[in-house]
Amino acid sequence: MKFLATYLQPGEEIRYRARIHVFLFLQPTVLLVIGFMCYFDEVLITHYLGLTLLFLGLVSLIQRMFVKVGSIYAVTNKRVIIKTGVISRRTVELVLAKCEGIQVVQGIAGRIFGYGSIVITTGGATNCYYYVSNPFLFKQAINEQIK
Numbered sequence: 113m114k115f116l117a118t119y120l121q122p123g124e125e126i127r128y129r130a131r132i133h134v135f136l137f138l139q140p141t142v143l144l145v146i147g148f149m150c151y152f153d154e155v156l157i158t159h160y161l162g163l164t165l166l167f168l169g170l171v172s173l174i175q176r177m178f179v180k181v182g183s184i185y186a187v188t189n190k191r192v193i194i195k196t197g198v199i200s201r202r203t204v205e206l207v208l209a210k211c212e213g214i215q216v217v218q219g220i221a222g223r224i225f226g227y228g229s230i231v232i233t234t235g236g237a238t239n240c241y242y243y244v245s246n247p248f249l250f251k252q253a254i255n256e257q258i259k
Contacts, residue, residue: 124189141169144166216251
């Protein structure tokens, strides 16, 4: 939040802040569970398979934790601010008047668990952001500020 507060322009207020959904951690969790099950099996080859899956699950978990910690999606009264990354940072500012299209993409799991992807089009550039919690609220907040 400190990054966002220092990044605001004079007279700019945060109207909505989206979060990354915890479903982001499903794949590493599955890898870790299967890895533990294989690691404690008595057959030697599944023991090594378990070690491999544990390593991949741990690497994936750390990578996704960085994504969760380093992502900020906010709608202000003047623009949409999206920051991703912890070590290398990518910041996108979308002026509300320039937003041409906002699309929400949700699969079956996304509809059940309440997450989706946001695709924002501005002047020929397309930006896609994944695992956004409550994506329709994010879209609604953008549309409310455009009016």
